[in-house]
């Protein structure tokens with residue numbers, strides 16, 4: 001079985017409180033915020049690794065990101081993925097979800113992959129649109145299920161191994177919807193839906209010998225008006241950091257006094 | 271300026287209807303459309319099981335056009351089926367603007383339409399306006415809500431936007447309607463001949479877990495700093511006294527204290543606008559604040575005098591969250 005996992009390096013979401021906007025250029029200052037693999041993408045990779053733990057499977061990791069993210073991609077190999085491709089080119093920059101998903105599709109075509117399962121984190125921590133996985137499936141003409149919280153093998157008797165189907169749980173408004181799904185299919189995996197494994201020292205050693213190939217613009221069957229900012233139907237305007245400050249008034253005293261004051265405020269305000 | 275190519279001539283809303291119940295978000299989106307493009311022809315699409323009452327309410331909601339894909343096959347969300355039905359309505363109506371509520375389903379439908387119609391999608395808009403040049407602009411959060419950016423979709427149609435429930439306010443005026451459109455049925459027969467590779471086999475409902483924070487005037491929120499085992503029961507008591515609801519932060523959910531994560535507040539949960547929000551042991555992290563920043567009055571308790579939440583509060587106390595909570599529930603007892 002071939003599994004493709006799409007990952008995105010993002011600024012560490014634990015540190016978003018540190019983000020600032022340069023007053024002159026109006027650009028985002030990310031200084032001091034390290035790059036990490038998007039949390040939900042690690043859950044997607046873990047889901048793939050768990051399948052590989054019990055079945056014959058190969059895992060390819062695919063990412064569109066600048067060269068400096070190669071180390072983060074290697075981390076995925078250290079976790080247990082078999083090979084990785086990084087789509088990196090200055091012309092891919094400024095892409096929205098539409099152009100990103102289309103470039104990923106072109107990458108899959110170029111590599112010549114026909115995965116049975118494509119897994120991706122449900123949303124990235126930075127943009128958090130949850131669009132890219134679903135849109136990638138659409139470009140590939142594959143069915144998709146988003147907000148997936150569990151992937152299990154369908155254990156009904158009499159299933160041919162190759163045609164094996166999956167039981168998928170999708171998080172929905174009132175609980176979970178269960179589906180039976182046949183490959184090939186793309187699943188967007190929920191953050192925190194499993195506990196991603198820790199990279200072992202042996203994993204790191206092994207990862208150095210695994211393939212991590214960088215594919216540039218010229219390697220892909222794309223034109224410059226279909227990638228990056230030029231290929232994006234959405235155009236970004238001004239950025240701002242909303243001012244959320246309120247004139248905090250401290251209420252002091254014993255717990256009973258504070259409680260009485262707060263109860264009063266609530267009563268008056270609702 | 272009748273030929274202004276930017277002008278929204280037709281707007282379409284995907285009606286958020288859960289098991290026959292029209293959700294508040296539908297009225298919120300409808301109100302927004304009437305505000306920003308009052309002259310536009312406004313359409314709605316219903317996709318789901320057969321609920322004649324819901325269909326009738328939508329027909330009388332103030333929309334000019336109503337599409338309905340009604341079939342037992344659509345009762346449970348199926349990405350392939352629901353996407354096809356929505357696509358059919360869009361092809362027929364040809365809107366300039368498409369608004370979809372950012373539910374788990376809407377978040378899957380919107381990007382799908384983006385690719386099928388080769389157009390842009392703005393996710394989780396916190397506002398939708400028309401700029402000085404008459405161009406619609408979506409304000410979307412990024413980095414957990416720390417940053418807000420403008421998104422334009424200048425060249426392609428429809429412009430698609432998703433909006434979480436509770437972001438816009440609904441006005442009752444939209445419901446006063448003189449002429450009701452006839453329903454345009456969407457052919458569901460095509461679904462019967464499609465043997466898709468996804469088949470729904472059931473719904474697992476989550477534990478009910480108290481009143482929903484969506485409509486509550488008071489939200490009392492438990493953060494990670496509310497460590498007492500019984501504290502969540504005390505929160506319930508306090509909320510109940512004011513007919514309010516209990517919300518929580520992500521770390522509180524992960525600690526397993528609340529029963530389920532239905533009332534998680536923040537980027538990955540709900541956006542609430544109660545008259546009063548009270549946070550107990552909440553630090554004030556971006557991802558959480560994004561979901562409660564528009565509350566009327568914000569009260570917070572934290573034992574760290576430098577907690578970020580204090581700067582975003584109207585009233586605060588430095589102290590132990592459990593102790594102050596218990597003193598508050600004591601007052602509610604006769």
Ligand SMILES: Cc1cc2nc3c(=O)[nH]c(=O)nc-3n(C[C@H](O)[C@H](O)[C@H](O)COP(=O)(O)OP(=O)(O)OC[C@H]3O[C@@H](n4cnc5c(N)ncnc54)[C@H](O)[C@@H]3O)c2cc1C
Pocket residue numbers: 013014039124125414492493494495496497518519520521522534535536537538539540550551552553554555556557558571572573574577589590591592
């Ligand atoms: C991609 C992503 C999405 C996320 N989405 C969400 C989301 O939707 N909603 C959400 O809430 N979080 C979300 N988070 C997590 C978020 O970043 C913060 O970690 C979280 O909001 C912090 O919750 P907290 O305030 O309860 O916990 P903490 O940040 O751990 O704060 C606990 C607070 O309690 C105080 N405290 C400790 N003991 C006591 C005591 N005895 N009495 C009083 N105060 C005490 C501490 O001083 C501290 O300020 C997300 C994170 C990521 C990376």
